[in-house]
Amino acid sequence: MGDKSFGMDSAVIAQYAQDIKSITELGVQVAIVIGGGNIYRGMNEAETGIERAHGDYMGMLATVMNALAVQNALEKIGVDTRVQSAIPMSSVCEPYIRRRAMRHMEKGRIVIFAAGTGNPYFTTDTAAALRAAEMGCNALFKGTSVDGVYDADPKKVKTASRYDSLSFNRVLADDLKVMDASAVALCRDNNIPIVVFNIRQPGNLAEVLAGRGTATIVQNEE
DSSP states (O other): OTTSSSSOOHHHHHHHHHHHHHHHTTTOOOEEEOOOTTTOOHHHHHTTTSOHHHHHHHHHHHHHHHHHHHHHHHHHTTOOEEEEESSOOTTTSEEOOHHHHHHHHHTTOEEEEESTTSSTTOOHHHHHHHHHHHHTOSOEEEEESSSSEESSOTTTOTTOOEESEEEHHHHHHHTOOSSOHHHHHHHHHTTOOEEEEETTSTTHHHHHHTTOSOEEEEEOOO
16 A cells, blocks of 8 residues: 555555566566455454454455456566455456466466455465465565564664564564464474565565565574
8 A cells, every 4th residue: 555544556566566577587486465454454343343254354355456456567567467366256366276376386477365265363474374385385475564573663663673584483482473373383384484574675575585685584493
């Protein structure tokens, strides 16, 4: 949503598309999981009277809208994509089928996974970790508004210190809020490193992927 308080910013989406295209040109196979918080946050709405499961389903639908927006931006610049939704809606995208998604990636297409896991009470973080495990991904890159994991909120605490690397167990023990605990545990158990970086900085995705950018890597202890 960029600097807006709600909705989508076409310039931001276009920047993300260019960044994603730049790494596909390096031969990297890419799958994307997109949230829907810019449109709807089910957990927060549950506090205002909407039943949690009902709100979560509404949030899943918001992720489909974002997935279609990113697909449109990517295809405008010549990147072949497929959107797969955990909630079947064949009129607008494919249903999530693991082997079909893997085939798309093998053919150089970007697969955008929408609708989370298709289940309420599970966040987009968990969906990202689940899809990373199912696709056999080498790493999960979590794009945020900060350049890594800090010991306090760097937007509120000027003396917050950034970690270059962390273990999964440290993240869970210290409750560092990198991702939901279930997502962190899933990545730990499947030995999938989590790379936390600032996606709002143009070109940063390729830099981090090449090992030059600033990021925090969460991985199993050696």
